[in-house]
Amino acid sequence: MRVLIVEDETMVAARLERLIHGYFGEREFNLAVADNLVVARDLIAKQGPDVVFLDLNLNGRDGFELLNEAVAGPFHTIVVSAHHDQALRAFEVGVLDFVPKPFGPARLEQALRRLEDRQSEGRSVDGREDTLRAELQHLAVKRPGRIELVPMATVRTIQGSGDYSTLHLTDGSTRLHSKTLNTLEQILPARFARVHRSYLVDLDRIVQLHAASGGRYWLELEAGDRVPVSRSRIEEVRKLLT
Amino acid sequence: MWHGFKGCAGWKAWIGLAALVSSACSVSSDSRLPWVRVDEVAWTIGDDASWSQIDEPSGQWQVSAFSDLGGQDEIFWLRAEVTLTDAHVNSTEPLAVWLSALATCELFWDGEALPAHGKVGSSPQEEIAGPIDAPTFLPPRMATAGRHLLAGRCSTQHRQREPLVGFYFLAVSTYAEFIELAGAYSGIAIASLSAKAVAAIYFLAMFVLVRERSYLLLGLLSLSAGGLLVVEAWRSLVGYTYDWHFPRLYGVAAFAWLTCALLVLFFVTRFRGRYGRGLLAICLALSLVAFFGLPGWDAKVGAFFAIALVASTVWGVGAIRRGLPGSVLATLGVVLCLAVFVWKPGRFADQTVFLALDGTLALLLVSRAIQARDDSRRLVAERLRSARLEAELVKRSIQPHFLMNTLTALAEWFERQPEVASEMLDSLSQEMRMLYDIADQRTIPWSSELRLCRSHLEVMGYRQDRKFRLETTGINVDAPTAPGVLHTLLENALTHNRYRHPETVFQLIASRHGAATCYRLETPLGEALSTEPDRSSGGEEGTGMRYVRTRLEESFGSEVGLISRVEGDVWATEWTVPA
Numbered sequence: 001m002r003v004l005i006v007e008d009e010t011m012v013a014a015r016l017e018r019l020i021h022g023y024f025g026e027r028e029f030n031l032a033v034a035d036n037l038v039v040a041r042d043l044i045a046k047q048g049p050d051v052v053f054l055d056l057n058l059n060g061r062d063g064f065e066l067l068n069e070a071v072a073g074p075f076h077t078i079v080v081s082a083h084h085d086q087a088l089r090a091f092e093v094g095v096l097d098f099v100p101k102p103f104g105p106a107r108l109e110q111a112l113r114r115l116e117d118r119q120s121e122g123r124s125v126d127g128r129e130d131t132l133r134a135e136l137q138h139l140a141v142k143r144p145g146r147i148e149l150v151p152m153a154t155v156r157t158i159q160g161s162g163d164y165s166t167l168h169l170t171d172g173s174t175r176l177h178s179k180t181l182n183t184l185e186q187i188l189p190a191r192f193a194r195v196h197r198s199y200l201v202d203l204d205r206i207v208q209l210h211a212a213s214g215g216r217y218w219l220e221l222e223a224g225d226r227v228p229v230s231r232s233r234i235e236e237v238r239k240l241l242t
Numbered sequence: 243m244w245h246g247f248k249g250c251a252g253w254k255a256w257i258g259l260a261a262l263v264s265s266a267c268s269v270s271s272d273s274r275l276p277w278v279r280v281d282e283v284a285w286t287i288g289d290d291a292s293w294s295q296i297d298e299p300s301g302q303w304q305v306s307a308f309s310d311l312g313g314q315d316e317i318f319w320l321r322a323e324v325t326l327t328d329a330h331v332n333s334t335e336p337l338a339v340w341l342s343a344l345a346t347c348e349l350f351w352d353g354e355a356l357p358a359h360g361k362v363g364s365s366p367q368e369e370i371a372g373p374i375d376a377p378t379f380l381p382p383r384m385a386t387a388g389r390h391l392l393a394g395r396c397s398t399q400h401r402q403r404e405p406l407v408g409f410y411f412l413a414v415s416t417y418a419e420f421i422e423l424a425g426a427y428s429g430i431a432i433a434s435l436s437a438k439a440v441a442a443i444y445f446l447a448m449f450v451l452v453r454e455r456s457y458l459l460l461g462l463l464s465l466s467a468g469g470l471l472v473v474e475a476w477r478s479l480v481g482y483t484y485d486w487h488f489p490r491l492y493g494v495a496a497f498a499w500l501t502c503a504l505l506v507l508f509f510v511t512r513f514r515g516r517y518g519r520g521l522l523a524i525c526l527a528l529s530l531v532a533f534f535g536l537p538g539w540d541a542k543v544g545a546f547f548a549i550a551l552v553a554s555t556v557w558g559v560g561a562i563r564r565g566l567p568g569s570v571l572a573t574l575g576v577v578l579c580l581a582v583f584v585w586k587p588g589r590f591a592d593q594t595v596f597l598a599l600d601g602t603l604a605l606l607l608v609s610r611a612i613q614a615r616d617d618s619r620r621l622v623a624e625r626l627r628s629a630r631l632e633a634e635l636v637k638r639s640i641q642p643h644f645l646m647n648t649l650t651a652l653a654e655w656f657e658r659q660p661e662v663a664s665e666m667l668d669s670l671s672q673e674m675r676m677l678y679d680i681a682d683q684r685t686i687p688w689s690s691e692l693r694l695c696r697s698h699l700e701v702m703g704y705r706q707d708r709k710f711r712l713e714t715t716g717i718n719v720d721a722p723t724a725p726g727v728l729h730t731l732l733e734n735a736l737t738h739n740r741y742r743h744p745e746t747v748f749q750l751i752a753s754r755h756g757a758a759t760c761y762r763l764e765t766p767l768g769e770a771l772s773t774e775p776d777r778s779s780g781g782e783e784g785t786g787m788r789y790v791r792t793r794l795e796e797s798f799g800s801e802v803g804l805i806s807r808v809e810g811d812v813w814a815t816e817w818t819v820p821a
Binding site: 012014 | 642704706
């Protein structure tokens with residue numbers, strides 16, 4: 001596990017560092033600390049963290065500019081902020097968790113355990129987490145020179161493309177997201193189902209499940225799109241559709 | 243020799259006003275008896291009791307207009323013929339002879355002495371001055387229809403100087419009419435005086451309450467105009483012996499000059515401008531020229547008002563063009579007065595001026611009331627701003643970014659080194675106590691502000707595990723400063739900069755420049771500012787700098803000259819306040 005702390009408050013960063021060390025104990029993990037965005041960008045590029053603990057107020061700047069940039073990356077983002085009123089807005093753009101300051105060991109442990117659960121088990125059936133993920137309203141996508149917030153309501157399907165994911169939107173256009181399909185699946189609302197190794201589908205947009213010759217199945221979506229369904233997932237899909 | 247007489251025409255000014263007002267008071271002039279006015283008399287120097295008789299008098303007699311008679315060093319006699327009609331004789335009202343002159347006269351009607359006022363004499367010691375206006379009752383038995391001889395034995399030993407006119411008026415009419423005319427003038431005078439008294443009480447009370455000079459000037463203006471009215475109305479209200487006439491005229495001139503001076507001074511003070519003193523000097527010079535150069539008291543007083551009204555109107559128009567609040571109504575007030583003056587300049591000084599001044603004072607009162615309303619609104623706005631600034635300062639101590647990061651750091655210190663955590667808690671408590679104590683103050687001594695700032699730097703030092711220090715040069719710790727200003731500037735520096743050295747020193751320097759003190763805060767440029775140029779703490783004025791500017795302006799006025807800029811490797815912020 002590679003962890004990056006982005007925090008300009010020395011003692012807050014030190015506390016995060018100490019508590020994360022305490023959580024992982026003897027287990028192998030890698031921890032880096034950046035106290036400004038320039039260093040953070042450099043560390044992200046060099047080390048490719050699995051999770052970033054991000055302070056939303058770095059040197060007096062508006063944290064959401066940083067947040068949009070962070071959640072567009074391939075890693076998970078856990079916000080650590082003094083402004084607890086911004087939690088909802090943070091979940092809307094796809095953070096894994098929001099830890100309000102001041103925090104104790106228990107709250108940080110909860111965030112780290114959630115991260116590990118997602119990574120090891122994929123989608124969790126934890127009711128609270130489903131509630132949190134239901135808050136996701138946008139996916140942040142890196143575009144040349146900017147971050148685009150793509151509304152979840154416009155996403156029909158998401159197709160795995162190696163280390164990236166392709167978002168198929170209702171207007172027929174596509175966007176390339178930096179997160180893998182697995183990572184995205186961990187933060188998406190429950191209505192997005194993994195129907196194939198390479199596909200996540202918005203269940204609300206399925207018109208019909210079709211069976212083809214040779215035991216193959218496919219889903220007919222609105223606007224006539226077709227998405228294949230894995231044999232291993234057909235029973236789960238049938239349950240979701242009934 | 244019998245001397246002719248003419249009808250009623252050419253009243254003296256103040257009698258004319260009374261007649262005007264009297265007729266306006268719905269009493270029909272047709273019901274009145276015609277006044278029998280004596281315009282021409284025969285007169286001679288000397289003293290002979292037989293001259294009161296109808297017989298042809300001995301001696302050298304001259305004939306002249308009554309108003310052309312002058313003062314004499316010796317006793318002199320005058321004779322005139324008066325014709326009473328049946329209307330006079332049949333009148334139910336008793337008749338009277340009205341003599342208005344700067345002289346003591348014993349009157350004789352067809353050789354019979356009328357009741358005397360004063361005592362004629364050949365020296366000041368011998369003469370007892372008679373009243374300037376003397377209505378003398380004419381017994382009915384003497385008031386028969388036809389021609390009569392009105393003779394007067396006169397002396398003018400108490401005249402102080404030779405006036406242009408000393409014998410104003412000699413006439414016969416009903417006694418009641420004389421009293422009524424005097425009473426009508428008195429009524430107007432008392433009403434006008436009441437208005438001025440009320441205005442004076444209001445303006446002076448406002449001055450005592452709010453200590454604003456324009457109220458004082460308006461109060462004095464009302465008093466002065468009231469004083470002018472009192473000395474003017476003294477003659478008809480109370481009357482006096484003719485030797486008081488010149489002192490009274492000096493009083494009239496003095497009050498008129500004072501009223502005019504206060505009017506111009508009010509305009510110049512109320513609507514400040516570059517040439518105010520120049521205008522006052524010009525008005526003073528012109529009024530001196532008028533006083534010593536013009537003949538006649540009415541002309542002198544009229545000139546005072548002309549100068550003051552024109553000057554005030556010109557200044558008021560200038561104020562209107564500059565858009566000064568209240569200038570329109572105030573100017574309208576003097577224009578009204580000026581219009582009355584232009585309409586009847588000859589009667590302005592002792593008649594219409596009082597009513598015109600009432601109108602002017604009323605408009606100035608309304609103008610001042612509007613200004614008071616605006617002042618009140620501005621005061622409310624200032625109070626709101628003060629409350630907002632106070633709230634802003636207090637809010638800073640409970641702002642989530644400050645409070646939550648501080649508490650997180652405190653939690654970490656408690657778990658690592660409880661004794662350090664305890665010290666940090668002391669510093670935090672001190673800072674919050676100070677913030678609450680000073681937030682509602684307009685100014686605080688530098689000693690308090692420095693203690694607050696050092697507590698804040700200690701707290702921030704514990705948060706960043708570094709040392710921040712404030713050094714001062716030339717600061718008078720007892721001098722006043724605006725609360726939270728230095729605190730805000732230091733907070734800005736710590737928020738927008740990344741200081742990596744174990745110790746960072748901030749410099750506060752004070753220097754005297756004449757009557758002002760210049761303060762300069764130097765904060766080192768940190769890493770964040772130098773590596774990320776968009777992170778400017780001063781290029782575009784942020785919340786912190788806006789607070790600093792507003793707080794300084796509230797405490798010291800608008801001329802604080804706040805400047806903030808990069809100078810080499812420091813960020814320098816300067817401001818200047820009165821020493």
